[in-house]
Amino acid sequence: MSLLAPEKPAVSVDMYSMTVPVLVRALKNLSHLLDKAEAHVEDNGLKPEDMLGARLIEDMLALVNQVQLATDTAKGAVARLAGVENPSFADIETTFDELHQRIDKTIEFIKSLDRELFTGAETRDVTLKVRGGELHFKGFDYLTGFVLPNLFFHVTTAYGIIRHKGVKIGKLDYLGPR
Numbered sequence: 741m742s743l744l745a746p747e748k749p750a751v752s753v754d755m756y757s758m759t760v761p762v763l764v765r766a767l768k769n770l771s772h773l774l775d776k777a778e779a780h781v782e783d784n785g786l787k788p789e790d791m792l793g794a795r796l797i798e799d800m801l802a803l804v805n806q807v808q809l810a811t812d813t814a815k816g817a818v819a820r821l822a823g824v825e826n827p828s829f830a831d832i833e834t835t836f837d838e839l840h841q842r843i844d845k846t847i848e849f850i851k852s853l854d855r856e857l858f859t860g861a862e863t864r865d866v867t868l869k870v871r872g873g874e875l876h877f878k879g880f881d882y883l884t885g886f887v888l889p890n891l892f893f894h895v896t897t898a899y900g901i902i903r904h905k906g907v908k909i910g911k912l913d914y915l916g917p918r
Contacts, residue, residue: 753880756858759821763814763891764847769916770810770895771843773902773909777803778836780907788836794901803901805831807839810894811846817887818850820866821879822857 781791792804801809808831819826827849833839862880877886899914 753862754858755821755861755879755883756855759818759858759861759883759887760850760853760855762888763817763850765916766891766895767811767814767843767847767850769914770807770898771840772916773895773899773913774807774836774839774843776909776913777902777905777907780902780905781836784906789834791902791905792834792836792839794905796897796900796904800897803898804833804839806894806898806901807842808833810891810898811842813887813891813894815846815849817883817891818853821861821864821883822853823861823864824853824857 777791778788780786781788793802795802808829811829815829816826818824829842829845833842860879862878864879866877866879866882868875868877868886875886896914899909903909
């Protein structure tokens with residue numbers, strides 16, 4: 741028995757509550773940021789593709805890719821933790837409307853999963869295939885050490901791109917309505 745790694749968690753973990761509402765809120769906030777970006781484009785007579793293709797720096801992915809990766813992270817997370825098939829979405833979006841549809845489709849999938857599917861997810865084995873190999877996690881570590889940081893990285897990067905393009909947004913836009 742190790743003091744650093746108890747055999748059983750000291751506290752019961754509700755993986756559904758730590759996953760579904762958190763991911764849905766982040767995606768709704770991302771959708772709100774896209775609304776602000778689209779309004780800025782329309783109000784200023786800009787080209788939508790210039791906003792959607794914008795990057796913070798040349799070697800980073802564009803806004804459209806940040807949204808695609810945020811949704812991929814969210815849907816993949818709930819699928820793996822709930823033990824269901826991860827739906828595949830083609831990365832074909834080129835408009836604000838298509839990105840909103842992708843977010844909505846992701847939220848719909850996330851909300852479709854029953855709470856019971858997440859029972860025991862904290863200890864479920866999760867394997868991710870990545871370039872050069874595989875990453876192995878237990879469910880709780882996957883959620884807290886990979887999914888949430890990864891999702892918020894892409895949402896934050898989308899925020900940064902949108903703000904960098906001159907859209908008047910602030911921390912409350914990122915955090916979303918309470």
